[in-house]
Amino acid sequence: MMSTFKPSEDHSVTFTGWASTGTPNLKPWGYHPRPLGPKDVEIEISHCGICGTDIHCITGAFGALPEPEIVGHEIVGKIVAAGAEFQNRIGEHVGVGAVVDACGDCKDCTARNEQLCSKKSFIFNDTFKDGHGGKTYGGFADRVRVHGDFVYKIPENISLAEAAPLLCAGVTTFAPLIQHQAGPGKSIGVIGIGGLGHMAIQWAAAMKCDEVVAISSSDSKREESKKLGATKFIDSKNPEDMKAAAQSMDIILCTSFAKDADWAALLNLVANNGKMVLLGLPEAPLSIEAGAFVFRQVSMVGSLIGGKKMTGDMLDFAAKHNIRPWIETMPMSDCNAAVKHVMEGRPRYRVVMETGAAVRA
Template identity: 90%
Template sequence: MSDFKPCEDQSATFTGWASTGTPHLKKWSYHPRPLGPKDVEIEISHCGICGSDIHTITGGWGALPEPEIVGHEIVGKIVAAGAEFQNRIGEHVGVGGLADACGDCKDCKAGNEQLCSKKSFIFNDKFKDGRGGKTYGGFADRVRVRGDFAHKIPENMSLAEAAPLLCAGITTFAPLIQHQAGPGKSVGIIGIGGLGHLGIQWAAAMKCDEVVAISSSNSKREESKKLGATKFVNSKNPEDMKAAAQSMDIILCTSFAKDADWDALLNLVANNGKMVILAMPEAPLSIGAGAFIHRQVSMVGSLIGGKKMSRDMLDFAAKHNVRPWIETMPMSDCNAAVKHVMEGRPRYRVVMETGAAVRAQTSN
């Protein structure tokens, strides 16, 4: 098919850290596709590490047939652009999970580019606009994407802090907006990690009546309060679960154990409430139908967000001082950084910095 034809700019070479299905990344170079009139080239200064990156590089979501550069919490400076985006050269921007979309379909026109049938994810995907070319992510020195998907970083936000907002931030912000979180609503967050710690901050900033942190241990109880939680539920404590039963209008599920008791978790949702699945399991879920029928509980999914939602999220974060808690590590030590994340040690997001980071931070 013409949409999937090889398309390389032999005059340009980008270098990153690639996986072929194991957690160990190796330095690897590729030729990007030629810069089109709607494209921008970004010199990467920062890239966060997300659970989706880990699932991909370990083969948890399927084997990788060829080297793959992951990374979809990208921040950097536009250093080259096609004709339509020349005025943005020099701008500090962030790129999330999308590199392109058609712009013309029903979903795109509704602001849901993430649902476009011709969307291109930022890595492990192909461009579908007829020009060909494969996508590669942000564990690299540079990346080329459609300019519409490069979002300006607010001036009062550090570039390192901005990076996790491009995935963890939009992933937790969008469903709260879509399901009308705010005054009068009780919101629960399952999993206090890279996504969950931002979910708590969003819900608190939206002035929800209750913001409930739900975790399988007490180790993050005090940190959850600092993030803005008004209550804490230990999902392994029967008394906590009983006291919180059927009390939350919206629950964001940002992580879960392989042996998660889904019926017990659904019992936390209020009548007519929603459980929103944000974490992608590697195996099918086993859930009884009782809560769906007898209490009209809904279980829905949410996939990142479109262009406008991403811009709104960055503006909201800038205005309400929502920031990820981060640890920075050099991208040259990406294998140590990935290992750190796989061990579940960060509080709460690792952001890798390239050689361009100091220059970018100084000039921002």
């Protein structure tokens, strides 16, 4: 099946990928990318991670996607073609995250928060807003075209497979720790030890925080958390553990939670004047008494991935401190098996799909 003709499509080439069809079962599909503009690069994809957001989009948890739609926003590959402004980058191994364009001039862009720009473009289920048109498609594919300003050179000491999850899970957990000044003298908690949480523990440990507390409902994560750098483990199902840890953490990153999560109990782990940073997206509205915030000057804030500089800083930090995601690799040709593996909660802790280009990388 091919997309219908549109003036913003380059009909001289066809990219192929695995597209959503309204069910978790993805199907092969081809599309024409937008014409290669002066600021665009074309990337031959070698690796793409599978994020929980991809799963939510595929299953319709965030609303129905138009059909067909290619997801995937933890993309790594090699630049094989480029517009006039990025010819010197052909041959580079690069990564692409969730945001692939922004206006560059607004208050958020000048503050290096391009991910908050009202004219930003996401890597899939979106359109480019630069006046040249074109729909965006993600990394469950053989190639992708995006703006060169939003691709990041992969440090040489990070493998391409390990680099993929850094483009989302990595920067999503790194950014709030930087923004809220994690480091010596701070106690950091991480709720949920999974694809995001296992990265957050490593960052906090490398930032030399006084305490790095892993908080999980699965006691099986206890030993793995210590290997990642946690100094303490709390079983969130154990009332004694929760009582002993009350009001003890300056910053808590909330990366995952049960559908019936006791938000008041989780917020009670935050120290006076501390912050709960919400990284995961609850599917239902939160219900918390206002007094939980007012009487202890506690705040709950959100954090969305990171801007261009933050992403570059994160990659440099990972390279310098030898921080890597724990990954399992699977062939992209078995995309549906890989998605099923993630949906069943089996990975420790991230699945990265490899294309045929991975062999040549």
